[in-house]
Amino acid sequence: MKDMITDPQLILASQSPRRRYLLEQAGLTFAVIPGTFDEDSVQLTDPADYVKTLAKAKADEIAGQYPDSWVIGADTIVTIDRSVLGKPGTPDDARHMLEKLSGQSHCVFTGYAIVCKNQAACVCDAVKTEVQFKNLTPDEIDWYVQTGEPFDKAGAYAIQGMGTFLVRRINGSYTNVVGLPVCEVIEALLGMGVVTMNAANAKGLTV
Numbered sequence: 001m002k003d004m005i006t007d008p009q010l011i012l013a014s015q016s017p018r019r020r021y022l023l024e025q026a027g028l029t030f031a032v033i034p035g036t037f038d039e040d041s042v043q044l045t046d047p048a049d050y051v052k053t054l055a056k057a058k059a060d061e062i063a064g065q066y067p068d069s070w071v072i073g074a075d076t077i078v079t080i081d082r083s084v085l086g087k088p089g090t091p092d093d094a095r096h097m098l099e100k101l102s103g104q105s106h107c108v109f110t111g112y113a114i115v116c117k118n119q120a121a122c123v124c125d126a127v128k129t130e131v132q133f134k135n136l137t138p139d140e141i142d143w144y145v146q147t148g149e150p151f152d153k154a155g156a157y158a159i160q161g162m163g164t165f166l167v168r169r170i171n172g173s174y175t176n177v178v179g180l181p182v183c184e185v186i187e188a189l190l191g192m193g194v195v196t197m198n199a200a201n202a203k204g205l206t207v
């Protein structure tokens with residue numbers, strides 16, 4: 001149930017600490033209100049369409065509760081060949097994902113949606129980044145799984161964490177791999193007039 005407080009102007013509808021950190025680092029002030037949307041209820045289609053649909057559903061859920069606020073939702077998946085890798089449920093899942101990614105290139109798709117219900121406004125898009133892994137030895141995979149880092153990350157790795165040693169090169173947005181394409185999201189927020197670059201407040205973006 002919604003608290004009896006004034007709607008925050010900008011909301012990140014996500015439980016992901018990485019998304020929060022990326023937006024804070026970009027100078028935004030916002031509230032964090034994660035939703036309860038069931039990701040398994042959405043049928044997998046084209047990867048870009050799929051992450052856009054999920055991002056929009058996450059944003060819409062919170063926008064329904066805070067209709068005057070601007071709400072940001074996002075979703076990230078990893079694809080390789082024809083498989084989609086979400087978050088591993090068990091150490092064996094994580095090991096299999098890392099074995100699949102070893103020595104190969106894969107794609108990371110993040111969808112984002114920015115929604116304001118009472119203004120009937122919505123921007124929704126997806127960004128793709130290519131990531132190439134080095135060849136991993138069984139010992140490297142075992143060690144990385146034991147760190148516990150893979151478990152809440154799509155594809156069982158964190159490029160921003162200890163998993164940085166896995167990545168030989170990337171082609172595209174780095175923040176997109178971490179969970180939110182910050183350049184595109186800030187561009188959209190500026191374009192919609194949700195935030196401004198105010199010379200009198202050069203410490204951050206003005207909401």
Ligand SMILES: Cc1cn([C@H]2C[C@H](O)[C@@H](COP(=O)(O)OP(=O)(O)OP(=O)(O)O)O2)c(=O)[nH]c1=O
Nearest residue numbers: 014015016075076153154157158159177178179
């Ligand atoms: C590939 C990769 C993913 N990830 C993370 C970003 C996302 O938090 C997660 C993908 O899961 P998501 O389902 O996109 O997001 P989430 O469940 O963490 O949060 P919410 O649905 O509430 O917004 O994987 C990294 O942190 N680093 C990486 O290198």
